[in-house]
Amino acid sequence: MKSEAPALLVTETFYSLQGESSWAGHPCFFIRLAGCNLRCAYCDARYTYEEPGVSRPLAELLAEAAALPSSIPVEITGGEPLLQGNVYPLMNGLLEQGRTVLLETNGSLSLARVPAEVICVMDVKCPGSGMADHFDPANLGRLTPRDEIKFVLSNRADYEWARDFLRQSQPPFGGLIHFSPVIATLPPADLAAWIIADRLPIRLQLQLHTLLWPDRRRGC
Numbered sequence: 001m002k003s004e005a006p007a008l009l010v011t012e013t014f015y016s017l018q019g020e021s022s023w024a025g026h027p028c029f030f031i032r033l034a035g036c037n038l039r040c041a042y043c044d045a046r047y048t049y050e051e052p053g054v055s056r057p058l059a060e061l062l063a064e065a066a067a068l069p070s071s072i073p074v075e076i077t078g079g080e081p082l083l084q085g086n087v088y089p090l091m092n093g094l095l096e097q098g099r100t101v102l103l104e105t106n107g108s109l110s111l112a113r114v115p116a117e118v119i120c121v122m123d124v125k126c127p128g129s130g131m132a133d134h135f136d137p138a139n140l141g142r143l144t145p146r147d148e149i150k151f152v153l154s155n156r157a158d159y160e161w162a163r164d165f166l167r168q169s170q171p172p173f174g175g176l177i178h179f180s181p182v183i184a185t186l187p188p189a190d191l192a193a194w195i196i197a198d199r200l201p202i203r204l205q206l207q208l209h210t211l212l213w214p215d216r217r218r219g220c
């Protein structure tokens, strides 16, 4: 019996500028996989789990990426990309192309099988998301200093929670740390003032894509 070619459920692929992390502003090819195991209160990508996604062969996704200049990084995002087992051959195939590969993940699923060359941008979910209990704390020990972590903050209580989380983390995370406000509930200037007052060694992150394209709901 003929075995089926490996495939992934994909919400969309697109070429744009990176909107988050230290790669913000860099041209990037995005592969957004369908499905998410969380339901964050502020989610702006509900279509990744409210719509079924399209089954696309792994080879086709790799060929789409291969058509781009080798200097263009690829971000695998979601939803939660680690829900799909074929994300691992996808990451390995992109690395074999010699590409920088970014993985945006919500922090709830183990990073143990993610290839070391992949740059993880991992969320630590705060209480305002309603999903803080889903974080896998062992993931902090699986990151390296080239990875990055991100806290999305809805209010002052989230800020204090994230600040205390970092102060208590042992050993402290050695990579870049981003605090990103939910603009609808937390004015960025307030967050900036708190970071300065507390002398926190973190970066304030504003989502570049929502500044550039405030009315666009996907493909950015």
Ligand code: SF4
Residues within 6 Å of the ligand: 036, 037, 038, 039, 040, 042, 043, 044, 045, 046, 048, 078, 079, 080, 106
């Ligand atoms: S993890 Fe991301 S995609 Fe999933 S519900 Fe939360 S914000 Fe939305």
